[in-house]
Amino acid sequence: MLLAPAASTCERAAVDAIAxxxxxxxxxxxxxxxxxxxxxxxxxxxxxxPGRITAETGWIEVELALADTDLAVRRAxxxxxxGWLGWLGAVVRYRYV
Structure with a gap:
């Protein structure tokens, strides 16, 4: 449970703009x-x-099936x-298996 106050209107607007x-x-x-x-x-x-995401402290891994490779996503x-994302406090890695 998150014990923080709800985001303010200004904070929500900033997140909406980034999204x-x-x-x-x-x-x-x-x-x-x-x-x-x-x-x-x-x-x-x-x-x-489709895929699987596993996470532990400092590490997030996205596992995708090689057969489901989306060439548009790869080209983009x-x-x-x-790698390391300081704002997330974790390494992010994609694997095709």
């Missing part, structure tokens, strides 16, 4: 016309791929290992 920018960049990188008017649809398409570089 909208991230979605737009994701849609642009995919280069798929389907997402031109729906950048959040691009994020949903990338995030809904959206599944490159970002």
């Amino acid at each position: 909208a920018d991230w979605a737009r960049v994701t849609a642009d990188r995919l280069g798929d016309e389907r997402y031109a008017g729906d950048p959040f649809g691009a994020v949903a398409a990338v995030a809904r791929r 570089g959206l599944d490159l290992d970002p």
Whole structure:
């Protein structure tokens, strides 16, 4: 349970702006016309791929089936290992098996 106060209106607006920018960049990188008017649809398409996420302190691993490789995501570089993410306090790694 999170024992912190709810986000303020200003904080929610800031997060919404970051999310909208991230979605737009994701849609642009995919280069798929389907997402031109729906950048959040691009994020949903990338995030809904089947896989398994395991996490422990300081380490997050995303495991995806090699047979389910999405070439558009690969070409866009959206599944490159970002490595250590200081803001997250963890290493993030993608594996295709």
